[in-house]
Amino acid sequence: MKPILPGTPWLIAHKSMLGVNKPNKITLNGKDYVIWQNVKGEVFALNNICPHMQAPLSNGWICEERNTIVCPFHALQFDGKGRYQDGKLNNQPLAESLGLQVIGDYIWTYGGFEPKQEIPELHQKIALEYEFLGIAGEKSIQGDFLSNLLINYDFNHQNGTHRDLFQIVANKVTASEKQGYTLKVQQESTRANNSFKEILGNPVLMTIPKILKTTVEYIFPSTIVLYGKAAFGNFVQVISLYPEAEEKTKVFEVVFTQFQYPFMKSLFKKSMLKAIDTVVEQDTTAIENLYPKQQPKIKLPNEDILHYAEQLYRNW
Template sequence: MQPILPGAPWLIAHRSMLGVNRPHKITLNGRDYVIWQNQKGEVSALDNICPHMQAPLSDGWICQERNTITCPFHALEFDSKGRLERGDKEDTQPITQPLEIIVKNDCVWTYAGFEPRLPIPELHQKIVDEYELLGVTGEKSIQGSFLSNLMVNYDYNHQNGTHKELFRITSCHVSSFEKNGYYTKIQQELTRADNTFTEIIKNPVLGIFPKNLSNTLEYAFPSTTVFFAKTPIGDIAQTHLLYPETENRTKTFILMYVKVNNPVMKFLFKNSVLQAGARVIEQDTGAVESLYPREKPKIRLPNEEIMFYAEELYHDW
């Protein structure tokens, strides 16, 4: 396939998603890779194909002593540079291609071998400087193009329908829209219906959101959408990531960050906040996967310029 947005930085994993000494398969722009983390926290990545008989290395295992990955067919070992392990004899040339990665603030980034066209977004540094990670949620492969998923993330209006019942939304309004190259920021005002006790029992996250919410959404094209919300128990930074697996399949997951004064409240609401994030992904997935082939819109909604600005950045890449 033709690579989508070559030279863009892609956040492909968080350390907490990898475990220790466990092969983890990812697909990026139509190519499969195996990624793993050793007990020292060092992260390595290679082409997922064994150069002997093309077995998937992600089905193999990690040799802890040598930090090598072992092919499941014939137990051939490869180090983090793609060199065949031969015991006492040292191979100097890789025979399977390593994937160059950058680990920053526990996030694993890659340019997938292309010359960088954008830096890793400063937005992520801003988040880790002020918030702590609550967890990862909503990891999913969506059957839909990267552009379709991108435009859903930039389309704040879909909350009026797609997420209406989940958060009991009655109105959604954008009061400001700022754009600065590949960075975009909007200020959003949400109004929610009153929640019944039964609704809060079923969806505890409703109990921490006020009736009127003033939220900020910040976008770092093309991978990152961050939803900043203030609640009575603390602040949330829901960091929504995308990267293209294939032409018609897009990977997504959420890094949920929080800033709370009372750790007890963090403990009490952790699961419900993560579950709400996963439910957002499920609803977005349903929206994307049910779309008919795209035609030119015959209706325009208020403040859709942010969505079409993202589309313009995509096509002008």
């Protein structure tokens, strides 16, 4: 496939997603890779195809003593640079490695292309200021990257797509600031007047104030960061997107919080991560049921934010 937005730094994983000494398969721009983390927290990634007889290395296992990936077909071993080990180290790499940049718990790659952007510093700043809560919304969506990108720049779709979950009846963008590949938007979302029965049936509503004020920071094209305040304290959702294939996009969210009281973490963690999973499922349904793109005949408020993102994509 033709690579999508070559030169982008893609956030492909958070260390907590990998486990220890466990092969994981990822796909980026049509190519499969195996990625693993050792007990020291070092991370490695190789082309997923064994250079012997093309078995998927991600179906194999990790040899902890040698820090190698073992092919499931013939138990051949390769180190993190792709060098074959048969009792002695072969200095010539046989399996292609994927260049990684590991910053804190974040794992980035340019996918073998010359960098066009620097890796954002925002992710690490958030990790230092907030407490890590967990990973949510990890999903491979059957839809092109642009469609998945634009739904995250759409400040109107929550009134329909997420109506049942959040009961948002109005959404207003109060400020926006554009600068190159970055965009910062402040919004106010008004929740419906929910009955006590409705709140009991959907506990997420207990955490949302009548008017929810949030700030969204975009770093085109791979990162969307949502800052908000709920009943339990502050939260941050770091949303990552990357293209797996022409019609397949990976999304996951790294979630952080600042709880008012320590006990609130155990009280709200499960419901908060589950709510994000539901949001991603609803977005997935919306994207996977779209008809082929046509020229819109209706214009809604704040769609200039959508058009800004699409223009950056087209001009890349």
